[in-house]
Amino acid sequence: VTTEVALTVNGQQRQLKVDTRTTLLDALREHLHLTGTKKGCDQGQCGACTVIVDGRRINSCLTLAVMHQGAQVTTIEGLGTPAKLHPMQAAFVKHDGYQCGYCTPGQICSAVSVLDEIRRGLPSHVTDDLARAPQLTEAEIRERMSGNICRCGAYSNIVDAIVEVAG
Numbered sequence: 001v002t003t004e005v006a007l008t009v010n011g012q013q014r015q016l017k018v019d020t021r022t023t024l025l026d027a028l029r030e031h032l033h034l035t036g037t038k039k040g041c042d043q044g045q046c047g048a049c050t051v052i053v054d055g056r057r058i059n060s061c062l063t064l065a066v067m068h069q070g071a072q073v074t075t076i077e078g079l080g081t082p083a084k085l086h087p088m089q090a091a092f093v094k095h096d097g098y099q100c101g102y103c104t105p106g107q108i109c110s111a112v113s114v115l116d117e118i119r120r121g122l123p124s125h126v127t128d129d130l131a132r133a134p135q136l137t138e139a140e141i142r143e144r145m146s147g148n149i150c151r152c153g154a155y156s157n158i159v160d161a162i163v164e165v166a167g
């Protein structure tokens with residue numbers, strides 16, 4: 001079944017005609033040609049497809065486009081431009097927070113969300129202790145970034161970049 005979905009993607013209103021089974025990831029990549037968002041595992045294991053929807057990061061491979069009618073979606077293309085990088089993008093460059101770069105868009109979308117989650121006092125998704133006050137420690141960052149896998153192993157540089165942006 002084909003249906004229409006209205007999304008605001010990186011500040012622009014977009015109207016899509018998609019099969020109801022189309023994931024948000026495929027809608028972004030195949031329909032809107034926003035190929036900065038990567039498909040790694042396509043089953044919620046790697047975080048390469050992370051985008052920010054209505055202020056929260058999600059794995060776009062695990063959700064259908066039709067479930068986000070009217071949502072605000074931010075992808076890596078919406079965070080900065082080559083001429084004016086987002087501070088997190090600039091910090092990843094400065095600290096060599098990548099090697100092959102395939103996981104980087106998801107890492108950066110996640111990292112931007114992590115700082116927002118900490119600022120808003122939101123608990124980590126992966127901790128058992130939901131009452132624990134979030135603190136910006138390296139361990140906290142590593143835990144919150146644990147859904148984003150980097151096969152090259154650039155983790156320590158990624159953490160350095162996030163620490164720098166957090167100030």
Ligand code: FES
Binds near residue numbers: 041045049
């Ligand atoms: Fe979505 Fe791996 S492609 S988590």
